[in-house]
Amino acid sequence: MDPPVSYPSPPPGWIVVLGELVEDGSVLGAVARREQIRGTCQRPGCWRRCELDLQRLVESGFGRAPLAWAKTTLVCPNMDGCRLQFKAEYGRVLRLEDICQPGVTVRFQCLSCGALVTKTPRALVAHIRARGKTDPAFREISTVAQLKDLPRGPCKACGKALGRLEVRWPAERVTLSAAAKAEITAARR
Ligand SMILES: [Zn+2]
Numbered sequence: 001m002d003p004p005v006s007y008p009s010p011p012p013g014w015i016v017v018l019g020e021l022v023e024d025g026s027v028l029g030a031v032a033r034r035e036q037i038r039g040t041c042q043r044p045g046c047w048r049r050c051e052l053d054l055q056r057l058v059e060s061g062f063g064r065a066p067l068a069w070a071k072t073t074l075v076c077p078n079m080d081g082c083r084l085q086f087k088a089e090y091g092r093v094l095r096l097e098d099i100c101q102p103g104v105t106v107r108f109q110c111l112s113c114g115a116l117v118t119k120t121p122r123a124l125v126a127h128i129r130a131r132g133k134t135d136p137a138f139r140e141i142s143t144v145a146q147l148k149d150l151p152r153g154p155c156k157a158c159g160k161a162l163g164r165l166e167v168r169w170p171a172e173r174v175t176l177s178a179a180a181k182a183e184i185t186a187a188r189r
């Protein structure tokens with residue numbers, strides 16, 4: 001039997017959706033990222049400030065609820081509406097070293113022609129460090145968010161700008177027993 005292959009779990013506060021590493025948009029996700037979510041109503045004359053009590057939401061059984069819903073519980077009761085705007089403060093950010101894990105890749109996809117370019121995070125970090133020697137825009141990059149904002153060269157296939165950047169996180173691989181493998185081989189014959 002092959003040794004079991006175990007892949008790293010996503011960093012706390014991030015989840016894998018269809019192979020892509022994305023921010024967990026639930027109340028528990030914000031707790032895991034240690035965020036403080038504060039809001040200020042932008043309506044002139046109101047300017048109310050508030051903060052989401054994430055701990056209380058979790059204790060009341062709303063841990064899996066979307067943050068977007070939790071925010072609606074703080075809306076001002078004005079007849080002419082509320083212009084509450086939220087921002088997350090002091091949260092954990094996804095650093096480049098967090099994604100330097102076995103099986104993880106960074107994928108650029110051209111939104112014009114669909115061409116894909118896939119690199120390992122380690123190769124990408126080495127490339128960024130090398131570019132940083134001559135290009136100041138590359139020097140300060142330490143987070144995945146900064147990586148996403150980085151100016152990119154044109155797509156090799158169509159010449160347009162490379163579009164979307166995704167961090168692809170490996171799913172857990174199932175290890176088959178020798179008996180199960182033999183069964184599958186027999187069924188294919
Ligand atoms: Zn208000």
Ligand SMILES: [Zn+2]
Binds near residue numbers: 156159
């Ligand atoms: Zn293209």
